[in-house]
Amino acid sequence: MDVSLRSKVDQACRVAEEFTKLYYEAADKRRHLISRLYLDTGLLTWNGNGVMGNERIQKFYMDLPPTDHTLNTLDAQPILDEAVNGQLTYLIQVSGTVKYQEKVPKTFQQNFIVTAEGGKWKIVSDCFRLQEPITEKS
Amino acid sequence: ISFDLEEEQTLPTSLQTFLCNAEGGAIVRQFLEQYFQLFDSDNRQMLLQAYHENALFSMTMAYPYGTKDKNSNWLHWYSTDNRNIIRVTDSERRFKLLKKGNVSIISFLKEMPMSNHDIMNFKVDLTVFTPIMMSLTVAGMFKELKSGHKQPPIRSFLRTLIIVPAGSGYCITNDELHITNATEDQVKTFKSTPLPPPAIIVTSPSISSPVAPAVVP
Numbered sequence: 341m342d343v344s345l346r347s348k349v350d351q352a353c354r355v356a357e358e359f360t361k362l363y364y365e366a367a368d369k370r371r372h373l374i375s376r377l378y379l380d381t382g383l384l385t386w387n388g389n390g391v392m393g394n395e396r397i398q399k400f401y402m403d404l405p406p407t408d409h410t411l412n413t414l415d416a417q418p419i420l421d422e423a424v425n426g427q428l429t430y431l432i433q434v435s436g437t438v439k440y441q442e443k444v445p446k447t448f449q450q451n452f453i454v455t456a457e458g459g460k461w462k463i464v465s466d467c468f469r470l471q472e473p474i475t476e477k478s
Numbered sequence: 479i480s481f482d483l484e485e486e487q488t489l490p491t492s493l494q495t496f497l498c499n500a501e502g503g504a505i506v507r508q509f510l511e512q513y514f515q516l517f518d519s520d521n522r523q524m525l526l527q528a529y530h531e532n533a534l535f536s537m538t539m540a541y542p543y544g545t546k547d548k549n550s551n552w553l554h555w556y557s558t559d560n561r562n563i564i565r566v567t568d569s570e571r572r573f574k575l576l577k578k579g580n581v582s583i584i585s586f587l588k589e590m591p592m593s594n595h596d597i598m599n600f601k602v603d604l605t606v607f608t609p610i611m612m613s614l615t616v617a618g619m620f621k622e623l624k625s626g627h628k629q630p631p632i633r634s635f636l637r638t639l640i641i642v643p644a645g646s647g648y649c650i651t652n653d654e655l656h657i658t659n660a661t662e663d664q665v666k667t668f669k670s671t672p673l674p675p676p677a678i679i680v681t682s683p684s685i686s687s688p689v690a691p692a693v694v695p
Contacts, residue, residue, distance in 0.1 A: 349573050353563050385603045385615075388493030405487035413538040413562040413656065417576065420532060420651035423611040423642045433638055433654040437543045440489065447542040449636035449656050451615055453606065465605040467615045471542060471634055471658070473667040474494045474601065 348418040348428075355461060356416035356432045359454060363463075364409040371401045379455070379462045386468045397466075410445070411436040419453070429455040429464070438470075447471040494600075499607035506604050506614060509641070509648060514595045518620075522588045528650055529580035530642065535587075535653040536561040536576050542634070542658050551631040551659050555591060583653070591625035593633075596669050612641040612648070619660050619668050632660040632668050 366374045375398035378384075384391040384400065391400045412435050419429045432452040437445035448471060453464040497503045516524045529535075539556035560566075561575040577583045596619045606613035617636040625631075640652035660668065 345578070346573055349576060350569050353569070353572055356563065383498060383605055385496045385605055386490065388496045388601060388603065389490050390496045390498065403487070405489065411564060412540040413560075414564045415536050415538045415561050415654050415656075416563065417534045417536060417652050417654060419640055420530060420534070420642075422530065423640050423651045425610065431638060431640060431652050431654060433538070433636070433656060435538065435540050435636070435656050435658070441487070445543050447658070447661070449617065451636075451638040451654065453613055465613055467603045467605050467638075469601060469603075469615070469617045469636060470492065471617075471636075471661065471664070472492075473599070473664050474492050 352416040352430045384466045405440045408439040496603045502607040530651045535583040537655045592623040593620040595620040614639045634660040
């Protein structure tokens, strides 16, 4: 068995657990700190709306109605070295429900690319989708 | 009279597609068309070349919030390989549920129920596009066929693909798939995409070319 793959997979899962806990806590309760989780050049796509840069992402979050996220599933993989020049990077995928302003929960799915930078895990890309049809075609 | 703070905030309008790089749009469209044509065909073996030899694949499943059709549209088939690490806490099992390498991925994809994806309604987000990699998220619906249900169920999915250049085409290094039931609102918008005749798939030059895994841009 590939020992290094095994340990990378173990670590990917542990980082995913720790990361999602911090991320959704920040999103729900401490939005003024959320920019710290992203690379300076990080990207958020929220239902097809792209927001580039950690400061802008924080502003975007501050403007969203209050949220309460609950996770149902979590999955994580190490991204193959070929794709990331050997830099430790994980792909994390989540599903769950989100309540906006105490309304009926909506089902969502989300993924993250998280990479090691300066001893911290930082979000390269964060892609969020509500599970509902698009009403206006873009 | 109420306080200003209680003012209702609205959510931004959802958009169908986000492309971090306009150039990537054509590549992504072609890649997805080819991938899902093969996925919906009776020959998923052809997807072998679309995956890196060391590629990783995993799947999770859940029922959407508030659905009442668990009895008729059960997702049992997907639960056996559900790599939900919230529930699967044993590291050995987490490793085992990860499909490692293109051969084992394809043999799993071949076992999955037959499908017909609604490609026209796909929501697509291209979030990374560099000379060495692309990150692509696809959310959409498919009709599940021949899986023992009286009415073919409409499933909803979100799939994240990490893609690298290979030869004159591209291949997938990482694939994470989430499967759930479509909600009533989603089902109303479902459109069947007619399958092209198999001959077209087989003779497609980019697929039969040995150096081009799935797509020639």
